[in-house]
Amino acid sequence: MNRWTPFNKVSITFGFAFLYLPILLLIVYSFNESKLVTVWGGFSTKWYASLLENEALKDAAWVTARVAFTSATIATVLGTLAALALTRYTKFRGRFLFSGMIFAPLVMPDVITGLSLLLFFVAVNLDRGIVTVILAHITFSMCYVAVVVQSRLLSFDRSIEEAAMDLGATPVRTFLQVTLPVIAPAVVSGWMLAFTLSLDDLVISSFASGPGATTLPMKIYSQVRLGVTPEINAVSTILVTIVTIGVITASIITKRREVQRQRDEQAAFAQG
Template identity: 80%
Template sequence: MNNGLSRFNVVSLVAGFAFLYLPILLLVIYSFNESRLVTVWSGFSTKWYVELFSNQGLLDAAWVTFRVALISATVATVLGTMAAITLTRHLRFRGRVLFTGMVFAPLVMPEVITGLSLLLLFVAVGLDRGFLTVTLAHITFSMCFVAVVVQSRLLTFDRSLEEAAMDLGATPVRTFFQVTLPVILPAVISGWMLAFTLSLDDLVIASFTSGPGATTLPMKIYSQVRLGVTPEINAVCTILIAVVTTGVIAASLLNKQREVQRARDEQAARKEGG
């Protein structure tokens, strides 16, 4: 019974991962296809990457997407961290329930509703749609994801470290930057990576809030795919996969290095104390 159940679990796991990642693997493989037909393999070639870097429309969309993702992820990380600290450290203040609902509403709100409401807001205030509106929209919906990640780390944070620092004369601001932030930094980095990835991936909200000169790469890809998938699309998607994968691996290695260093510091402190 146990062996049969184990085999069933293994088969289910393999089938699930194959369903998720086999299409991505095929996309990467066919980005090196010689033929223009994306479903017919005719030999290995990198010419579509050369064609991609001569496609000014895709390059402009990629540059817009990268700038939006970088700015929105950075601002969302700052605001999300501040929101997480407020929700964790200040348990009682007037309007806390409303503030909590406003922070986490984008998590459960359909993207169509979020995009439409932001579009109506920008029209109401007379703000022309473009790079700024897309960036503001991405900050709005990605900030809540950062807040969730950082808040989960703050809930297990040892407050005695902050109390010890302030007892030694450190100001609250200095305590945050020298004690609190280094401890929660892996969560902050993870939140930034999540916000950056969500911004790169967004299509629906950007479609509502973008304007002339602010076409993002997902919008460009979607508009071209409607006319048929080309090897250039496979190539640009492969580059996106490589960028995201590299970022995730780098963040994981950084977090692991920090954990190892923290363990060494704790071991050294025990030896000094002993």
């Protein structure tokens, strides 16, 4: 039963306008000729050109890319294992603590996570730099990966795993050849989530990083504090574009796979 009433249409329109107008304005004004961010002075791409000459910003972008790629990859492995542990092993010592440590970071204020990790790094005498930022990012993003993969595992038909085991496959082989292909879309979206969380993080990075490891959000933040400039609009636009393309591509791939899977299943039934 659908009630697609005018009231609902209005809510949706206003809701999405509220969500998207600010980002849209930010993008439009990155092409502004004028240095003033709120006065239109004609179309220009000069702020993008000036980005190319901004060495500090380019360095920060490179640091961020390395951090995001490394931390997302390791966090995906750890998060997938954590999801398996949560769904497959309902009873083990410390399960309560374990699930608590998975869910708590999802809502934990960044300042607390950042401060505690920094004090930890100092206590164990680890020099702060790109490595500590990566360690910090892995720790919070693996929890997000765990939640994403776990929700896929919960709806997973375990009988095919049991079939593989009955036919003599080891758990490792079962995991790699049966489970992993099925949960792959969730693992991929977990990786993407971890990647963008890392790309995005300001507070935890600020605590965990040291000299020489300034990430892009840290750089943007220090510039924003000095004032709004079209250059920041330009770099923001680039980031927003990358993320948008990534998310849309991922969802198209997932959809295609889903359609393909349904077709395969129908074909299999038709033959049987």
